[in-house]
Amino acid sequence: MKTRWTVAAADVLSEFVITVGGIGTIVAVLAVFVVLVARVAPLGLPASLSGEVARETHWGATEPVHLAIDEYQTIGWVLFDDGRLETFRVDNGEKLGERQLFKDKQLSAVSTSVGRGGLLLGFLDGSIQFADIHFATTFIDVVDAPEQFHGMKPGERATYQPNDNETGVLELTSQGQYRVQLLESSVLDPVQVTDKAILMLDHVPEAASGGNQVSISKDDRKYVCFAADGKLRYGTLKEEEDFLTGDVTLKNETIALEIADIQGERPQFLLQTARGNDILLAWKSGQMVRFVRENAEDGSGYHLNPAEKVDLLPDTDAQLTVCDFILGRETVFVGDSQGGASGWFLVRGAETEEPELQARKTSDGFTLARVHVLQPAPGEKINSMRASERSRMLVVGYESGRFRVYQMTTERLVLDRHLPKDAPVIGAMIMPKDNGLLVESGEGIYFWDFDPRHPEITVAAAIMPVWYEGYPKPRQIWQSSSAGVEPEMKLGLYPLISGTLKATFYSMLFGAPIALLAAIYTSEFTTHKVRAVVKPTVEMMASLPSVVLGFLAAIVFAPIVESFLAFFLTTIVVVPLTFILAAMMWQLLPRRIGLILESWRLWFMVPALLLGLAVSYLLGPLVEQIAFDGNVKLWLDGRGSGVVGWLMMLLPLGGMFAFFLNGAFINPYLRARALxxxxxxFAFLSLAKFAALVLLTFGVAWLLSSALYWLPTLFGAEVWDPRGTFIDSYAQRNSFVVGFVMGFAVIPIIYTIADDALATVPKHLRSASLGCGATPWQTTVRVVIPTAMSGLFSALMIGLGRVVGETMIVLMAGGNTPVTDWNIFSGFRTLSATIAIELPEAVENSTHFRMLFAAALVLFVITFLINTAAEIVRLRFRKRAYQL
Incomplete structure (x- = not known):
């Protein structure tokens, strides 16, 4: 009675634990999914504006030449055409100070640059002057702060005057320090360029600290200007210091080009690219001429040569109203009088896939292309545009009072609003940290707190090709970091998904056949004694940590494979053939000796393996010389004939043809005559047949390879070379190495589960098959494997899941190059490796941070779909097994 109650209690407890464990597992998986979705969902949220502040300006109706605000939105400065430089507080509009940047001159043109404090000023008398205006930030400890500022609360601001000549703003930070913001300015001596008024000018600014933009140095300033005399001038201003006196003089070198005969009317826009060698001159009609600075053929110096003429406003009669660079000085924003907006930059014409661009012939091979078309505002004239200082966003102001924020790379309309009274927008700017928005109209200035969310990414940008600066066509790229803010953020997930699938494919291609065949062999063809030794040995392989395998792959295996590449390629073919040949030789043994050695049959594979490796080592140089033109790596780079490349891929097809021919014709023919x-x-005949089938396999593969390689030449095309597809240039850390090492990591899992599945097949099925006269091989193929198919398939799916989620091996041996090719000799980057590398350094809640969670979500979905499909297939196999 007591035992019965004990058993009943154990049953109830077991049922409870199993139920809780199963439900808990489902809840845990759903919780992971919910967390991932919660992290990724904000990527799709729209931008928001809040905390509107409207204020009249202290300069009244006078329109400033330029306005700038510091990154903390503490102080700002405005420059007027008479040289006045005024500073003011952003929070209340209080005027802090005034200084004269230049005197006795009338400003006629000014050149600024996004994110830089340097200005180039042009005057009516034909002179130019470089100026540097920037914000200076200093910190004061609480104990060192003036007494009148004690007792301030964090975030509170006050006007601060450290001396009679400077006035700034002091703010108590949340860290307990006083942050002081001041404005510093300096100017170089004016340089006389011409005796006519400077109408337009542009310059290449100095690079910001830590930036990677190609720009000028302080003693080599490049500029371009257009004067009232109708000449376009390209100049270089150099500072030369007298090593004896220390005096600094400015040396100006200019190139002048008369452009009156290029276009009848006066141009309206003048731009100079980041490298300073391309000058863009545009007219209101939308016509733009690009000039290139080139070396003169006679060695006389540099010349400005027209490279191409482009219509910026095709298929419209609108007028060009805005033409300026966004961050990086490569992409030009083009806005017109009818609300159209687009982005243009230079591409290499010969490499692009656009027929129109390929047809343009330019002197330098580059052409200006309309890459981005932004959502228009039909019928509304664009008045102004100003780009963000830290991203690819830009704010556009319209005459109707509308203002919009776009993201150029993704072509996303981030924000679309109107001023309260629909007053025309004079100017607008995004604050330096992209956390605020300023819009200026004739009635004053409007401030908002701005949260753009994550405009750098869209669903299309994550999975589809995007046309980035510097590329001749749209590409799918993952490049989440750079040395500065100028390069575009590239967060395409496709290269990571492709790398994950690539690693999975090559790893399973190596590991799955070996594991399954090993399980079938030890389960069906070896003795229990041998199986008791082999199975624990294989299972011990699973104890090797992934980091150890990855380290060995990167440090040991990869250099060895690179040094003996021909040997390893030869091994792939020779070693399997050696094993089959050894099996054929075993049949030549007398029956009595064969029965005696049957229990030792497995260990005779070791000499066969060593023989295969030795033959591969000896044949390697010969194969490299004959098939790969003397050097495998140079052959992969394009030297010699590519027929062998097709042969490598078509060998399995040739083997399938030989196998079919053997089963359909040769074996029936021999059975009728070999009784x-x-x-x-019979053993000698089998050996001869094997040799003939091997030759047939290579012969068929060679004929097909030659036909594929040379067939396009019959139609006047180039040969069809496989190099550049599944085989290409060799990298030391590549898919070949990863597939080999990760295959070993997955073999124990697949082998163990497959062996257990085969062991569960009822013995009476085997006995019935053998009793009917079937051989052990026929029994295995036609009875045991179909019965155990659900278990074998589960083994493959569990191994597949292990490979898909692997991190350390692919991280250390895969090269971490986010490419999208399927070249077995190149590297890749997987979703899991990217998450492991970049998540610790990603700024929390940034676009990069959330895209890493998106990568994790994609990995979760891929695994979930694979497992779901596998379970459906497994149940079908299981149902069929029950019917046996």
């Missing part, structure tokens, strides 16, 4: 043959005769 009277003895064991030795």
């Amino acid at each position: 009277q043959w003895n064991r030795s005769q």
Whole structure:
């Protein structure tokens, strides 16, 4: 009675634990999914404006030449055409100070640059002057702060005057320090360029600290200007210091070009690219001429040569109203009088896939292309545009009072609003940290707190090709970091998904056949004694940590494979053939000796393996010389004939053809005539047949390879070379190495589960098959494997899941190059490796941070779909097994 109650209690407890464990597992998986979705969902949220502040300006109706605000939105400065430089507080509009940047001159043109404090000023008298205006930030400890500022609360601001000549703003930070913001300015001596008024000018600014923009140095300032005399001038201003006196003089070198005969009317826009060698001159009609600075053929110096003429406003009669660079000085924003907006930059014409661009012939091979078309505002004239200082966003102001924020790379309309009274927008700017928005109209200035969310990414940008600066066509790229803010953020997930699938494919291609065949062999063809030794040995392989395998792959295996590449390629073919040849030779043994050695049959594979490796080592140089033109790596780079490349891929097809021919014709023919043959005769015949089928396999593969390679030449095309597809240039850390090492990591899992599945097949099925006269091989193929198919398939799916989620091996041996090719000799980057590398350094809640969670979500979905499909297939196999 007591035992019965004990058993009943154990049953109830077991049922409870199993139920809780199963439900808990489902809840845990759903919780992971919910967390990932919660992290990724904000990527799709729209931008928001809040905390509107409207204020009249202290400069009244006078329109400033330029306005700038510091990154903390503490102080700002405005420059007027008479040289006045005024500073003011952003929070209340209080005027802090005034200084004269230049005197006795009338400003006629000014050149600024996004994110830089340097200005180039042009005057009516034909002179130019470089100026540097920037914000200076200093910190004061609480104990060192003036007494009148004690007792301030964090975030509170006050006007601060450290001396009679400077006035700034002091703010108590949340860290307990006083942050002081001041404005510093300096100017170089004016340089006389011409005796006519400077109408337009542009310059290449100095690079910001830590930036990677190609720009000028302080003693080599490049500029371009257009004067009232109708000449375009390209100049270089150099500072030369007298090493004896220390005096600094400015040396100006200019190139002048008369452009009156290029276009009848006066141009309206003048731009100079970041490298300073391309000058863009545009007219209101939308016509733009690009000039290139080139070396003169006679060695006389540099010349400005027209490279191409482009219509910026095709298929419209609108007028060009805005033409200026966004961050990086490569992409030009083009806005017109009818609300159209687009982005243009230079591409290499010969590499692009656009027929119109390929047809343009330019002197330098580059052409200006309309890459981005932004959502228009039909019928509304664009008045102004100003780009963000830290991203690819830009704010556009319209005459109707509308203002919009776009993201150029993704072509996303981030924000679309109107001023309260629909007053025309004079100017607008995004604050330096992209956390605020300023819009200026004739009635004053409007401030908002601005949260753009994550405009750098869209669903299309994450999975589809995007046309980035510097590329001749749209590409799918993952490049989440750079040395500065100028390069575009590239967060395409496709290269990571492709790398994950690539690693999975090559790893399973190597590991799955070996594991399954090993399980079938030890389960069906070896003795229990041998199986008791082999199975624990294989399972011990699973104890090797992934980081150890990755380290060995990167430090040991990869250099060895690179040094003996021909040997390893030869091994792939020679070693399997050696094993089959050894099996054929075993049949030549007398029956009595074969039975005696049957229990040692497995260990005779070791000499066969060593023989195969030795033959591969000896044949490697010969194969490299004959098939790969003397050097495998140079052959992969394009030297010699590519027929062998097709041969490598078509060998399995040739083997399938030989296998079909053997089963359909050769074996039936031999069975009818070999009934009277003895064991030795049949063994010799099998050996001869094997040799003939191997030659047939290579012959068929070679014929097909030659046909594929040379067939396009019959139609006047180039040969069809496989190099550049599944085989290409060799990298030391590549898919070949990863597939080999990760295959070993997955073999124990697949082998163990497959062996257990085969062991569960009822013995009476085997006995019935053998009793009907079937051989052990026929019994295995036609009875055991179909019955155990659900378990074998589960083994493959569990191994597949292990490979898909692997991190350390692919991280250390995969090269971490986010490419999208399927070249077995190149590297890749997987979703899991990217998450492991970049998540610790990603700024929390940034676009990069959330895209890493998106990568994790994609990995979760891929695994979930694979497992779901696998379970459906497994149940079908299981149902069929029950019917046996």
